[in-house]
Amino acid sequence: MSEPQTGSTATFERVADIIAETADIPREKITPESHAIDDLGIDSLAFLDIAFAVDKAFGIKLPLERWTQEVNEGKVPAEEYFVLKNLCARIDALVAEKAAKA
Amino acid sequence: MRLEYFEMIDSVRHLDRAAGRIEALARVPQESPVFEGHFPGYPLVPGVLLTETMAQASGYLILAHLDFASMPFLMAVDKARFRNFVGPGAELNVEASLVHDGSGYAVTKAAIRVEGKALADAELRFRTMPFPNGLDAPMRARARSIGLLDGAAA
Numbered sequence: 583m584s585e586p587q588t589g590s591t592a593t594f595e596r597v598a599d600i601i602a603e604t605a606d607i608p609r610e611k612i613t614p615e616s617h618a619i620d621d622l623g624i625d626s627l628a629f630l631d632i633a634f635a636v637d638k639a640f641g642i643k644l645p646l647e648r649w650t651q652e653v654n655e656g657k658v659p660a661e662e663y664f665v666l667k668n669l670c671a672r673i674d675a676l677v678a679e680k681a682a683k684a
Numbered sequence: 685m686r687l688e689y690f691e692m693i694d695s696v697r698h699l700d701r702a703a704g705r706i707e708a709l710a711r712v713p714q715e716s717p718v719f720e721g722h723f724p725g726y727p728l729v730p731g732v733l734l735t736e737t738m739a740q741a742s743g744y745l746i747l748a749h750l751d752f753a754s755m756p757f758l759m760a761v762d763k764a765r766f767r768n769f770v771g772p773g774a775e776l777n778v779e780a781s782l783v784h785d786g787s788g789y790a791v792t793k794a795a796i797r798v799e800g801k802a803l804a805d806a807e808l809r810f811r812t813m814p815f816p817n818g819l820d821a822p823m824r825a826r827a828r829s830i831g832l833l834d835g836a837a838a
Contacts, residue, residue, distance in 0.1 A: 627759055630789045630811065637786055646787040 593640075593670040593677075600635045601666075604628065614667035619660070642676040685737070685776075687716045687729075692737040693778065696831045699748055704782030706745040708830070710737050710796075712774045719772065729774075731766040734804040738794035742780040742808050744832050746790045747823065749782060755819060756790060756810035764806035774798050780808075788812055 594614050601618070602609040605628045618624045624632065633644050652658040662668050685692050698707040712729055719727035739758045746756040770776070780794035790812055795805040815823070827833055 630759065630786075630809070634784060634786060634789065634791060634809065637784060643785075643787055646789075648787070650788070 590667070590670050590674055593673050594666060596639060597636060597666060597670055597673065600639060601632055604631045604635050612666065614665075614670070616666050617661065618664040618666065618669070620664075636673065640673055640677055642673065642680055644673070644676070685710045685712055687713065687718045687733060690736065691826075692733070692740045693744065693830050696744065696834075697777075699745070699832065701748060704745065704749060704785075706741055706748070706780050708741045708744070708778045708780075710776040710778055712770065712772055712776065714772045716772075727771045729770050731764070731804070734766060734770075734776075734796060735761055735764055735806060737776065737778055738780065738796060738804065738806055739808055739810075741778040742792035742794050743810065744827060744830070745780050745782060745792065746810060746812065747827060748832055749785065749790075750812065752820065752824060752827075754812040755815045755823065756812050758808065759789070759811045760809035762807040762809070764804070766804050767802050768798070770798055770803055776803065783807070 598609060598612040601607060601612055601622065601624070605622070605624050607622055607624075612622065616622050618629065618632075630646075633646055637643055649658070649663045653660045653663065663672070685694060692710050693708045694711055695709045696706060697709055698705075700706075718730065718733070722728060722730050739761075743756045743758075750756075775798065777797045778794065779797075780792045782790065783793055784791040788811065790810050792808045792810070793805070794808060796803040824833070
């Protein structure tokens, strides 16, 4: 079994590549601490492009509707989903959840 | 097709919910103000309307797939190709397949064929959202009128 941190780093590299390519953002600007909206300026349309690429790359379905609802209702701060290290941790969790069901 | 009203799909020929696939028919009218400008004396269906036709077939597929829980709105067109000319009176066979059912969005591939020959194709993405007030009923009525909700198309 790999340590969670290792998985997250690999996930971050993959997600950062996807964001760089999809949203045309220089790869070096993208760090684990980057906020997708506040720091990288990704708008909602571009974020859906990224979500599609992430869904395909990892074989998952990011629950964007639930996340959006939770943020809008003030239950979860947006940073929990839009700061990349947090987004990657959630991607890892979804991948693990899918593997457990398989 | 009622080009001026953006009613592109005349009827649904086949809907396979399990496979996420739809086949629909669109007949280009003999006359339309669209042809007066595009082009004078040489009427062609504009590529943008062929794109809209593929988007509407995809939209009905998504509506059926989501059982009218959300409304799809076109948000991206990728790899659109217009491979031939088409004019008044043509019968367009439109097909669309669901590529990905995301959370809050959906992705399709769509194509149009005329007499078996490829006319146009594209990859389309839609944002799926709760129906804006009052849009639910007319969309259901329109879907019913083209046979989307028929038992034969289940």
